Amino acid sequence: MDRWYRRKYQIGFGTAAHLELCQINILLEYLEEEAFKAAELFHFNEKKNEKELNDGIWIRDRVDLPAEDKLFDQLSNIDLNTIQY
Numbered sequence: 204m205d206r207w208y209r210r211k212y213q214i215g216f217g218t219a220a221h222l223e224l225c226q227i228n229i230l231l232e233y234l235e236e237e238a239f240k241a242a243e244l245f246h247f248n249e250k251k252n253e254k255e256l257n258d259g260i261w262i263r264d265r266v267d268l269p270a271e272d273k274l275f276d277q278l279s280n281i282d283l284n285t286i287q288y
Contacts, residue, residue, distance in 0.1 A: 204233045 208229045214220045265271055
């Protein structure tokens with residue numbers, strides 16, 4: 204994160220400005236940046252999903268076939284008789 208911060212603000216390693224940095228503030232700024240990226244991505248996907256639904260697209264094509272097949276196999280192997288209520 205220190206490197207990310209120094210690149211963002213063009214601060215050289217070991218310089219006086221670098222030595223004055225507070226690592227906690229760097230962490231907080233990094234977490235804030237990641238939170239905004241996640242919120243932006245969520246908002247973008249929400250608009251995309253709404254547009255697809257309005258266009259009549261209710262089922263999407265499978266994207267990650269091996270991972271989906273593995274999950275389906277794992278779920279298919281569950282013995283429902285062993286579940287206690």
